Amino acid sequence: MAIAIVLILVAVGSVAFHIYSPWWWTEIASNWNQIDLTVVITFWITGIVFVALTLFVAYCVVKFRYSKNRRAEYKPENKKLELWLTILTSLGVIGMLAPGLWVWQQYVSPPPNADEVEIVGQQWQWSFRYPGQDGILGTTDANLVSFDNPFGINPTDPAGQDDILIEGDALHLPLGRPVKFLLRSHDVLHNFFIPQFRAKMDLVPGMVTYFWITPTRTGEFEILCAELCGLGHHQMRGGILIEEEDTFQTWLAEQQTFRQIQQDARLHQNRPVKIATDAPAGKE
Incomplete structure (x- = not known):
């Protein structure tokens, strides 16, 4: 139980530190606000995954804690779980890469009058x-x-x-x-x-x-x-x-x-x- 509490505190503390952190970007001085946006999108995706996994581990620690009357069940494969993990991982990667590629294409395409x-x-x-x-x-x-x-x-x-x-x-x-x-x-x-x-x-x-x-x-x-x-x-x-x-x-x-x-x-x-x-x- 103590480990689960620590994991929950880590997840909550990480979110709170991100929101109230005194360290952030300096005031921008160029036209590249889109780069800030891509970083924020990455923070959201990775942050949601981090919190979800941490809370899931805390749940597993409590739900499946040791009991002498319980026996572990071995399942070498779970195709449904693997499918969902593949889909969600692909969506997360696309969500982080697509905005960056879009901004990069503009970043290396200067206007004719530059x-x-x-x-x-x-x-x-x-x-x-x-x-x-x-x-x-x-x-x-x-x-x-x-x-x-x-x-x-x-x-x-x-x-x-x-x-x-x-x-x-x-x-x-x-x-x-x-x-x-x-x-x-x-x-x-x-x-x-x-x-x-x-x-x-x-x-x-x-x-x-x-x-x-x-x-x-x-x-x-x-x-x-x-x-x-x-x-x-x-x-x-x-x-x-x-x-x-x-x-x-x-x-x-x-x-x-x-x-x-x-x-x-x-x-x-x-x-x-x-x-x-x-x-x-x-x-x-």
């Missing part, structure tokens, strides 16, 4: 690339990645000359405009994750993955790497700033293009080195 922004991950930092005035991102090649060209942009591609490169700064996005993220990795497997957007995706070396979002409120949020990517994984964080359109355009106009960065690099390389001729006494 802006493109490239996200580059490497141990252990995030970098970002915006298309320039032409609205087209230039082609890239991993073999072209260098200190002066960390994105590996093809210098012979005219579309890449006006690309805007951001390193060591937050990712800025305008409020209310759909954005398609193009994800690349320079080294190992990473995962681009913004909890308030309910959005994440793996960055796989050698390929470009993608998803899209529409920011729905202004604010500053944190970018996390949700894939163990090495010793510095815990430090692989970045910032994302959602702002009004005018503020975003002002910030964007202040950033350097790939052409300007390359010109600055060439000027720096060709700059003559000034040699001091009057050294202090005792020094050469």
